[in-house]
Amino acid sequence: MIEAHPLVAMIHAVPTGARVAQEAFAREFPQATVWNVLDDRLLDDARDAGGVTDVLRRRMLRLIGHVMDGGAHGLLLTCSSYGDVVDTARTLWGVPVLKSDEALFQAALAGPFERIAVVASTRPAVPAAVAQLEALVPAVRPHRPLDIVTALSEAAADAGTPEATARHLADALATVGAADADVVLLAQYSLAPACDALAELLDVPVLDGAGAAARELRGLLLPDAGQTVPVPAVAP
CATH class of the missing domain: 3.40.50.1860 (Rossmann fold)
Structure with missing residues (x-):
């Protein structure tokens, strides 16, 4: 069991989005310990490729795997362009994973x-x-x-x-x-x-969407004050 300060990972594609999300979590979910991961080539590479390719989807899944291996209790992808990767991630890891919006x-x-x-x-x-x-x-x-x-x-x-x-x-x-x-x-x-x-x-x-996402994760990870958050199951 862990203390009621769940580790929430956020994967960002742009620094501005990261700042907005951090401000929203500080306001709406201050109990969370926030872990920020930034890959500032995600959008440029998608733009150059004409969209999110299979190669880029695998890259995002590797980033998700990285934070799950690090013990994240919840994850928010702040980049809307990679939202469909969340559907795959939800089948692989037993923790809340949210699309940006x-x-x-x-x-x-x-x-x-x-x-x-x-x-x-x-x-x-x-x-x-x-x-x-x-x-x-x-x-x-x-x-x-x-x-x-x-x-x-x-x-x-x-x-x-x-x-x-x-x-x-x-x-x-x-x-x-x-x-x-x-x-x-x-x-x-x-x-x-x-x-x-x-x-x-x-x-x-x-x-x-940042504030809405913070409130959603707060409700999922801390549904009642004082409750602990289950340790996540990590996919093999």
Whole structure:
């Protein structure tokens, strides 16, 4: 048995996403001992390859294996582009493994929104986010109408300030006719600093996933105050 300070690993693809996730865990799950692993070539290599290839999936699985061997009690992948690797990881390790925006998407689908816009600054994040949303629909809102629209602004990735990032994202949403969506979901943690500025520009709710993920893992690992967390089973 261990103390009620579970070791939560986070695998990041960009330093900005790492900072956002750390701030969210400090706020929402301060009991956690956080272990950060950064591979800052994951997105560039996926972009150069035209998507997440089998080679890159195996690379992510090796990173996941690394933190599991190190005793992680839970894992969050903060890079949405590699979300489908989580499905494989869940069959290999008996600890909670979360996709970056899984908790966010569940909350958005459970809400009153009928037109949901997903915006990103890196191309692989768009289909990854839509696939997660659509996979959750049958369980969360099977009988309510839903329209998912997407926008991409690669210029937002290089913007110098949250305000500039927000303007790029707003322009991308307007270009595809998505600025009138009921809610906007940020498909990457690295965009979270622009959340408030984008909401002000669009006058609609804008949601990000880091805080939702921290709360989800807190609930899974510490469901009751004072309880211990089981030692994880490590795949051979």
